[in-house]
Amino acid sequence: MTSKETMYKAINTYGVENQLIKTVEELSELSQALCKSLIRLNYTKEKISLESVDNIFEEIADVEIMLEQCKMMFQCDKEVSAWKHKKIERLERRLESGN
Incomplete structure (x- = not known):
């Protein structure tokens, strides 16, 4: 079964x-993972761990699906x-223009 067939199924x-609903949940999980990384970077000055980066990668994959x-x-x-295309051109x- 192709990935497209799996998604249709x-x-x-x-x-x-x-x-x-699942899409909204996955978007929320990605948002949460990104916010946690920002908090670590900005407030605790910790390096982003491989585990947290891997979680971001996983959530991006979920959102893309x-x-x-x-x-x-x-x-x-x-x-x-x-x-x-329009947004990228903008x-x-x-x-x-430097804005």
Whole structure:
């Protein structure tokens, strides 16, 4: 089974509503992992441990999987790609102008 087939199966098995809830949960877990790393860096001046970095990597993977499922559920891959392109172009313009 391909990864795409697995994700479609998850959507069909658990349902759209549950997968949207799962997406929010995974986004929250990534946010929490990133905040913990910032706290360690800014307040305790500790180095980020391999364990905490690995946790960030894991949470990024979870979020990417759920976002792929969102694109499948909303059938919006082309629209998301177009928005990403626009946003990156805007970022490029800002960087070139010094803002």
